[in-house]
Amino acid sequence: MAERKIAIVGAGISGLLACKHCMEKGFDPVVLEAQSGIGGVWSKTIESTKLQTPRAFYQFSDFAWPPSVKDTFPNHKQVLEYLQSYASHFNILPKIKLNTKVLDVAYSPPSDEDLVAWDLWGGSGEPFSPYSGKWDVTVQDSRDPSAPFEGPEVFGGMVMHSMDYAAMENKAASEFIKAKRVAVVGFQKSALDLAAQVAKVNGPKYPCTLLFRTVHWTVPDYFMTYTFRCLNRFVELMVHKPDQGFFQWLSAILLSPLLWIFSKTVESFLRFLYPLKKYNTVPSHGFVQQIFSCMSAVTPPNFYDKVREGSLILKKSHNFSFCKNGLVIDKEEATPLATDIVIFATGYKTDEKLKNIFSSVYFRKCIIGSSAPFFRECIHPRIPNLAILGYGDSPANLYTTEIKSKWLAEFLAGKFMLPSIREMEEDVNRWEKCMKRYSGSSYKRYCASALLQIYTNDQLCKDIGCNPRRKNRFLADLFTPYGPTDYKNLTNFI
Ligand SMILES: Cc1cc2nc3c(=O)[nH]c(=O)nc-3n(C[C@H](O)[C@H](O)[C@H](O)COP(=O)(O)OP(=O)(O)OC[C@H]3O[C@@H](n4cnc5c(N)ncnc54)[C@H](O)[C@@H]3O)c2cc1C
DSSP states (O other): OOOOOOEEEOOSHHHHHHHHHHHHTTOOOEEEOSSSSSSGGGTSOOTTOBOSSOGGGSSBTTBOOOTTOOOSSOBHHHHHHHHHHHHHHTTOGGGEETTEEEEEEEEESSOHHHHHHOSBGGGTSSSSOTTOOEEEEEEEETTSOOOOOOOOTTOSSEEEEHHHHHTSOHHHHHHHHTTOOEEEEOOSHHHHHHHHHHHHHHGGGSOEEEEESSOOOEEOHHHHHHHHHTOSHHHHTTSOOTTOOHHHHHHHHHHHHHHHHHHHHHHHHHHHHSOTTTTTOOOSSOHHHHHTTTOOEEOOTTHHHHHHHTSEEEEEOSOEEEETTEEEETTOTTSOEEOSEEEEOSOOOHHHHHHHTBOOHHHHHHHHSOOSOOBTTTBOTTSTTOOOTTOSOOSSHHHHHHHHHHHHHHHHTTSOOOOBHHHHHHHHHHHHHHHHHHHGGGOOTTOSSTTOHHHHHHHHHHHTTBOSOOSSSHHHHHHSOOOGGGGSOTTOBO
């Protein structure tokens, strides 16, 4: 029998879940974490960060939030404590090696040429098989401080990524931006939270400028609660599916006007609620298109009040460049924006980071060579014996990652085999085509199942041989929302 060693990179939510479910199947995994603590993004973030998913949808199926947490949207400290108690309760901590950064992973044998010739994932479609090679994982003690972010030479101020700002202690972060002219670049959750935070610290005397190319719809937090209540099978009937039969096709055609009405109603509501026209922040795309691209963000509290009082300046710009004293926006060189600090909150270049972890050119090409999602959002058909959990984004990441971890653990335990590489590629191409229909130019491969969560979970349940219908009564199954606790015991086998 092939050796069954499992290494997990990262001790964020995905790593903790992967570890717990592997342990339950009798494996003895090791978790390699670059940071000095667990929790991933929740271990270091800006002071005002809260969950934007209602906590009932951001909880482990078998480990409830403590009764002391009453807020629908707990703050980042509460989220981190919750993750720490989960890790401690399920005895995950002894499996984690902190301060251990994975530099690269290399697979051998066989050679790249042999890999290309395989019809089945890993040569056999199984996770552990005598045909498969092994991953060599190179790690480094990551306690050395990382190199500072280098800005362009011409700029006299400082340039950084929001991740580095979020990594500072809250007090040091406030001191760092105090009485400085700060520009934040981006219009997603991190950018909005960051700009609101800077505006709060500095007020109108040193207004923060939020620079953005594309605006997105942002919603009040209570709206999220209502939206999550709509995560039911009936709503999914309005959406075309990658593998749809006639009935699913027909229902999507007949019900799609409801999706359109929903989108337009929400857009009108948000225009009424916020002075979007006044500040030139009306998005050019529809609200539903945005959901399909996983770009929904909650508007930070009193965001437009800060704009009104002059602590926050919203500036749409197609292009900007650096000059000695600040930023030249849209080539208006006569009036540069005087700036001391520029913070980029423009995303995390996930594909680039993922690609760079592979030493093989072939695997690097696999990662960036296509825009199709991964099979079941975690397996690349041509990268053997490796799963990429946590890549897929969704409105409730903990919930969706947990179900995929269970699926993965069942696969590792030999419950099912993967289809052939060709079948997996056909499957992911169908997903890509289906999602592009809704998200258009905003299509993101990491956001394949945003409005098809139940359908995705159905596929995972069927793969592992358990009943995808998690509610007892027909009407409840159709109209009540699906959430983490519905998948608590996946022992209800067909
Ligand atoms: C500010 C913010 C707010 C968010 N709010 C929500 C929300 O409300 N709802 C929601 O669903 N999602 C939210 N998210 C998304 C969030 O990323 C996920 O919910 C989830 O926490 C991701 O967990 P993860 O384990 O996949 O990734 P991460 O939390 O990023 O963890 C990855 C871990 O891997 C480690 N690591 C990376 N590379 C290496 C390496 N080479 N070697 C060793 N270790 C490595 C990192 O140090 C990190 O600890 C938010 C994200 C941010 C940034």
